[in-house]
Amino acid sequence: MQMQPDLIAEARRQAQICNACRYCEGYCSVFPALHRERAFAEADLTHLANLCHNCRGCYYACQYTAPHEFDLNLPRALADVRQDSWKAHAWPRAFADLFDRSGVAMAALLTLSFALLFAVAQGVRPESGEGFYAYMSHGLMVAIFAPAFVLPLLTLVVSLHGYWRSTGAVRLGLSDLGSALRSAGRMRNLEGGHGDGCNFEDEDRFSHARRYAHQAVLYGFLLCFASTSSATVMHYAFGLEAPYGLFSLPKLLGVPGGVLLTIGSAALAWLKIKADPELGAQGAWGGEMAFVLLLGAVGATGLALYVATGTGAVAWLLALHLGLVLTFFLLTPYSKMAHGFYRLAALTIEAGRQRAGTD
Structure with missing residues (x-):
């Protein structure tokens, strides 16, 4: 079953910004996997989402969270995709x-x-x-x-x-x-x-x-x-x-x-x-x-x-x-x-x- 495209699109946007920044490279298994990619298909984002343990350390370390115009919230974006991946199947x-x-x-x-x-x-x-x-x-x-x-x-x-x-x-x-x-x-x-x-x-x-x-x-x-x-x-x-x-x-x-x-x-x-x-x-x-x-x-x-x-x-x-x-x-x-x-x-x-x- 197809996953929700808006959730995938938002996770892709944030992953691309994180891939350019790389400040959180050593935080958990998500970031080595993220930095290995140059483009993010739905399967890639689903994989990243299920690797994420939602510890939220990357969010509090990030300089691009709100009120920055990038408005990054990677834990929530991956949590939404992760939850949807279970429900999709x-x-x-x-x-x-x-x-x-x-x-x-x-x-x-x-x-x-x-x-x-x-x-x-x-x-x-x-x-x-x-x-x-x-x-x-x-x-x-x-x-x-x-x-x-x-x-x-x-x-x-x-x-x-x-x-x-x-x-x-x-x-x-x-x-x-x-x-x-x-x-x-x-x-x-x-x-x-x-x-x-x-x-x-x-x-x-x-x-x-x-x-x-x-x-x-x-x-x-x-x-x-x-x-x-x-x-x-x-x-x-x-x-x-x-x-x-x-x-x-x-x-x-x-x-x-x-x-x-x-x-x-x-x-x-x-x-x-x-x-x-x-x-x-x-x-x-x-x-x-x-x-x-x-x-x-x-x-x-x-x-x-x-x-x-x-x-x-x-x-x-x-x-x-x-x-x-x-x-x-x-x-x-x-x-x-x-x-x-x-x-x-x-x-x-x-x-x-x-x-x-x-x-």
Whole structure:
């Protein structure tokens, strides 16, 4: 699907000025990639936009921002293109636009609706079972969550494939993917040009707060995913059914994962409230905040469920937690969760282009 031409035109105008200035050459991965080009096709601008981590350091260092006649605001221009690139490949596009505008309300409505359905489903709970399975059968959970996980993932794969083709990616190798994974894991592009962090919070105040919050969310999410995966293997491969003890692999992975996810999401939400909205994607604040709040709520309710084991609170906490998880899965192709995959793709493409340029 075609991206919005006005957003592309504005990003091209600003990229051409930045290419002539080159003051921000060492700030992040965007500028070496930008300075490699002489003209900027839509694919080039899409690639630059998904490389950008919106740390905003370049904006506060720029001498051509308003009231200068050039009126540069590269973080916003790239954020607009980046957001549009995800939506251009999402299906259906109208749903992605709605989530951008009213993400918090949409996520809240879906969560409450699903939680109510899960609460009603507990009325047909199994006659026997332990832990969560005393409230809802394992078969019912699998029947709901298997397609809710797989179908949005397939949608995201199709979307990502369209993005990958649109950028004209070079032939890539495992070393390029490894380089991208190291950069993403370290959050290298949030370190700032001199390693002092970025200016996301308040103009001249350099800080690593956003980088650390992103790392907490990333590693918390990966630990929670590993916890669920290990429980699945234990259940089907070894016949070891939940509930699991504190020193079991699912709990050793899931508890610290939930803590990191909750703390990191709360920090990102706080930073987003403090940040200047004029330097981000226009009209996407609701969807971005909804995604962060969903992640944090999933982590927090998961921890609360563990703490509440054996009490009467488990019934309603389980319904709420499952409602949040189902909402998160279904909104994945339209939420900022997609940006993790797109950004990893952009970092991989950039590693390949850098390697090709030195061969």
